Amino acid sequence: MYSSYADSMQWLDDIQVLEMIVDKFSSSDSAEVHANAAEILCAVTRYAPPALATKISSPSFVGRLFHHAFEDSRPKSVLVHSLSVCISLLDPKRLVSASYQAFRSQLSHGTLVTASPETVNGMLDSLGDLLKLLDVSSAENILPTTYGSLQPPLGKHRLKIVEFISVLLSIGSEVAEMRLIDLGAIKHVINLFFEYPFNNFLHHHVENIIVSxxxxxxDHLIAHVLDECELVTRILEAEKNSALSIDLTKRTLSSEGRTPPRVGFVGHITRIANKLIQLANSNSTIQSHLQQNSGWTEWHASILTKRNAVENVYQWACGRPTSMQDRGRDSDDEDFRDRDYDVAALASNLSQAFKYGIYPSEDVDEAQASQERDDEDVYFDDEAAEVVINSLRLGDDPDRWLPVYKLQLVCV
Known part of the structure; x- marks a missing residue:
């Protein structure tokens, strides 16, 4: 037995426990093993003793993660969970799963790992290879959906890459910003935003990228989004052609013989447009860009202003919806609860809960059958994700958690 916490942590460092864990990405093909390894490494990034913190944030350790992720024989789950660790290094307070929220208050040792410029540079070395995986032009698989088809589906691994870019932009690294501009990453993810009009998780991350x-x-970053990425023009074009395309060359195609549905990102571009208006009040570059676009001026006056009035819940005759009322919040948890939830991790963890019978339900067999589907082409729908997130926000008392008996997996 070790006499102190410091001694036990030193022992973990001596036996190279981090190296043993990260090598599970190479030695196992099991997505469950990869998820567990990432969960442990993410926990280390949040409350790690100095020795482990230095090691896990080192460029060599980051390089080891990406080496396993880019191995040809590795399943996509290695890339997804390796990026989860990198995201946690960049933003240690980001919630990866419900389990961390439940036990984090019990942790008293160590401090949050902060990504150094060297750590960020180590990640940037692999950025070009990551962006190659975002290219969907060579993929030939087609996924039928209720509204038409995806050719190809975006996949969880590409969604994770977009999330990684979102977090990378949020840390304020000028080197990272310039690298993303030079590689065309921001323009590429904005294109994906419009190519996959029903992938709300993608829209969420791309909106964060644009706002960042x-x-x-x-100024060069703002100009890049407005001029080279043509953000305002893309918004106006999407508003003008708001029905799903029937063009066979598009990534998302409407079903034949049916009226094409409206695209699913209108709410996101409305928020982006309102953010542009808000920032134009204090930023002359944005203000000048909007004023020079006559189409924007007309759309703002005729469409956006009316839409904002209709969607202003404070003006509804029935009053403000009860669900919109401010909840009492624990100030200690406020910073954590304002963070994004990794829905991919929630999906993986809760699906495993069904698999092992943790949640009693008459639909367990159905949930188990869903495990056999291609993990790259499934995600939570909005309703299921909202149920899960609401259950987490009810507090740490398990008796107060909402019962989550059935999670619907839908195609992207």
């Missing part, structure tokens, strides 16, 4: 760029103090 617009709120930055770097």
């Amino acid at each position: 760029c617009l709120e930055s103090k770097q």
Whole structure:
């Protein structure tokens, strides 16, 4: 037995426990093993003793993660969970799963790991290879959906790459910003935003990317989004052609013989448009860009202003919806609960809960059958994700958690 916490942590460092864990990405093909390894490494990034913190944030350790992720024989789950660790290094307070929220208050040792410029540079070395995986032009698989088909589906691994880019932009690294601009990463993810009009998780991350760029103090980043990415023009075009395309060359195709549905990102572009208006009040670059676009001026006056009035819940005759009322919040948890939830991790963890019978339900067999589907082409729908997130926000008392008996997996 070790006499102190410091001695036990030193022992973990001596036996190279981090190396043993990260090598599970190479030695196992099991997505469950990869998820567990990432969960442990993410926990280390949040409350690690100095020795382990230094090691896990080192460029060599980051390089080891990406080496396993890019091995040809590795399943996509290695890439997904390796990026989860990198995201946690960049933003240690980001919630990866419900389990961390439940036990984090019991942790008293160590401090949050902060990604150094060297750590960020180590990640940037692999950025070009990551962006190659975002390219969907060579993929030939087609996924039928209720509204048409995806050719190809985006996949969980590409969604994770977009999330990684979102977090990378949020840390304020000018080197990272310039690298993303030079590689065309921001323009590429904005294109994906419009190519996959029903992938709300993608829209969420891309909206964060756009807002990070617009709120930055770097004029070159703002100009890149407005001019080279043609953000305002893309918004106006999407508003003008708001029905799903029937063009056979598009990534998302409407079903034949049916009226094409409206695209699913209108709410996101409305928020982006309102953010542009808000920032234009204090940023002359944005203000000048909007004023020079006559189409924007007309759309703002005729469409956006009316839409904002209709969607202003404070003006509804029935009053403000009860679900919108401010909850009492524990100030200690406020910073954590304002963070994004990794829905992919929630899906993986809760699906495993069904698999092993943790949640009693008459639909367990159905949930188990869903495990056999291609993990790259499934995600939570909005309703299921909302149920899960609401259950987490009810507090740490398990008796107060909402019962989550059935999670519907839908195709992206």
